[in-house]
């Protein structure tokens with residue numbers, strides 16, 4: 163199951179130029195993004211690292227159509243200047259093309275693992291049977307075949323995060339945004355999540371953009387971007403280790 167590279171921006175799934183975002187706190191404005199240029203390619207696992215408060219989550223929100231920047235533009239897939247679209251069309255773009263994974267899992271307490279995933283697919287227009295089939299396949303891919311009918315309260319943190327990943331991947335998104343996806347997980351579950359993100363890039367061809375403090379992710383990344391105080395300080399392309407499990411054990 164590979165997403166063909168497409169979109170008029172070629173290899174780039176997303177390109178942003180000159181992003182500025184300010185927040186008002188009392189009478190003062192703080193500038194959280196100070197003219198950030200950013201891009202991410204299909205098939206790459208791009209890591210965004212930086213200290214707390216450096217603007218990582220704000221960047222993800224501006225790139226994904228969740229938070230309007232004060233200046234700058236975002237071109238994504240076939241869309242020129244995402245922020246010029248109506249809010250309804252931005253929502254549709256996100257629903258059709260983007261997956262999200264957050265540290266808090268964001269699962270509905272009353273729904274089983276299978277229902278968490280089918281709900282999103284039905285919202286996208288799939289019929290009940292197709293949604294169930296696709297959701298089951300996505301949950302099996304993350305190793306949750308035997309836990310399809312459990313609710314979040316009966317799942318471990320690692321399993322909940324895998325449900326969230328299955329939900330994000332089930333629609334085969336071209337862009338996958340992950341914000342601190344391993345921070346609530348122990349080492350072993352963190353590794354499972356990292357491997358799934360790697361696979362989303364390599365096997366599904368998604369542009370995976372992952373904000374993290376977790377240095378274990380670095381071995382799996384194609385690119386590591388460091389952001390500090392609203393500016394990109396460093397942008398390194400690297401070759402992921404053949405066996406990052408072993409690499410990270412040293």
Ligand SMILES: Nc1ncnc2c1ncn2[C@@H]1O[C@H](COP(=O)(O)OP(=O)(O)OP(=O)(O)O)[C@@H](O)[C@H]1O
Pocket residue numbers: 185186187194212213214215216217218219220221
């Ligand atoms: N809605 C808001 N109103 C005011 N200030 C905000 C708002 N959202 C974020 N900020 C501020 O912007 C700065 C950057 O926040 P952001 O969440 O992007 O940082 P981050 O790098 O993701 O941090 P962390 O690693 O702690 O999650 C912080 O100082 C934060 O307090």
